[in-house]
Amino acid sequence: MANREVNELVDHARALYEDIDFGAVKRWKAEAPGRKAIGHMPIYVPRELIHAAGMLPVGVVGGGDRLEIIRGDAFFQSYICRIPRSTIELALSGRLDCLDGMLFPSICDVIRNLSGMWQMLFPDRYVRYVDVPQNYDAKVGGRFWRLEIERMLGDFARLAGREITVDALRASIVVYNENRAALRELYAERSRRPWVYPLSEVFLVLRAGNILPPEEHTALVREYLGAAAADTSRKEMDQSRVVLAGMFCEQPPHGLILTLERAGCSVVDDDLMLGLRWLTRDVSTDGDPIEALVDVYLTASVMTASRYSPEGNRAQWLVDSVERNRAEGVIFCAASFCDPALLEQPILVAALDRAGIPHTEFKYSEDTGQFAVIREQAGTFSDSIRLWSEA
């Protein structure tokens, strides 16, 4: 019974993952007249602002491996990653017509340009480039971020046709605090017992957070946590414990994650769907909610290539993750042509070498369909950790 329950939950999440027509968003909008949905690219946007306006934040992370690109390639050179071209393809094929606006957080120059293309292609739709601060001084970056948040609140209030009250914003913060707490628990449990919470399932449960209202997603995560733990058929395997790094924007195909697990790797930490887990602590629900959102961004954001961090901090973050999660190695798994991930990789590699942590590297794109080489590389990496580090 327990087994069927967890399978049902994972199947539900898989159906959402595979639906590149955003059927769940359309159904949510159809449930009540006047509902609106705002899309956003990966990496951080303060979804609380959209939620407080009564709208649905929708994570748009490209077309994955189920979308053939026909028009999107005309917009980008061949040396650009796949997510912007598949996102354009989603839009030009009408799949994103259910979105009433689109946010482009500052990930890299390519996504910045994509926001400009959006403004030209869809002049009648709301488009905003969300320029998060790269200066973490409250008087500088904090002031800037507060102005950005206030502008977005004004925009969302106009789009939703209603005022966003302080109480509504605070209530949305509570909703997202609960969501982040559930995800933190999922990651902690997965690190403790990766055979109970394999990444091939956790990834699908995470991805559902792009589409579902946060309250529903939190319930799904909590239900999955319980159902997987109750499934007594899950037994501990002799796998290598690894951390994945470099997947914070363009997401890998599900088959790649399955390949890593089948090749003998248990993933105990990763940077997949990082925007959902950007804040490492709860947002304060006391006082001014805008100030609370500003403060948490400045003081409790994750370390990743898309944000500025003083030299060495990001590398130490990765080394700390390895130690905290008792990982035995790191797999750098970055999207092809992902400048942020690939430019920081040598710095991280050097830090791992200094710390004596084994690592391997390969690239993917969201539509990678042949995994033989990755399987071979991950398999030999896992074997080298398990067999020759102690032989």
Add this chain to the structure above:
Amino acid sequence: MTVAEFASTGTLVTSGIDVGSSAVKVAVMASEDDGSAKILSLHAERIRRRDLRKVIEECYAVALGEAGADTGDVAYAATTGEGELVEFRRGHFYGMTTHARGAIFLMPEVRSVLDIGGLHARAMKIDEKSRVLNYRMTSQCASGSGQFLENVARYLGIALEDVGSLSLEGKTPEVVSSICAVLAETDVINMVSRGIKPADILKGIHLSMAGRYVKLLRAAGALDDVAITGGLAADVGLAEAVREKIAEDGAPIRVHTHPQSHQAGAIGAALWGAFRHRVLAKRSAEQ
């Protein structure tokens, strides 16, 4: 000594399950603390379009039965090849790793391995700890693989088991394309219609395949003492053809074979399983 008696002496009983594209091979091994080990049983089943999970289950049951063991006696069930399908496994090891370990167990003097399987062949340079130092694989083309040889045997109406001995009788081998399995198979059909003797056809095929393997070995730096493993290791005609091609090439390679070479993957998996069991038990005791 029975498996139960082994267990009472601290001997570890482990199993290795090598799921290949053509056959499933299972080894049940007894390993000692000092690293020595002995084979308790070896069993192989050809898949022949049967349900793979069922073939694995049957093959495993027979191997355990021959070893006088049951599943509870096995401290670590290890898989290799396509063994991710085996749900009762405790760990999975990559094919190169297990073939290297199996080769060293069967032929301790070797430092290179030529693993010829159903779908591809690979040459590996290894060290005395079975660590893979370098390797080269055939590309996706099937002309260097067991599947290709199986197809040829079918065209000639010859049982796969008889291919090796028949090839040894070939005195005037026919030249066969070594580039493409499709072209080579067309060559074979032409030869049959021209009345070429099956022994000469097979010898030509073996020499064609052997030519590719020598190139692989050279590319991988896998010289000196080379063990042939994998499903085609049992093909005496192929081993002889490899020796002939090496002599022709002048490569400094000595070819080694062993009656159980075709089970090297399963043997290696079982041995690595014993190693990992001890590592994990030690870690557990330390915690």
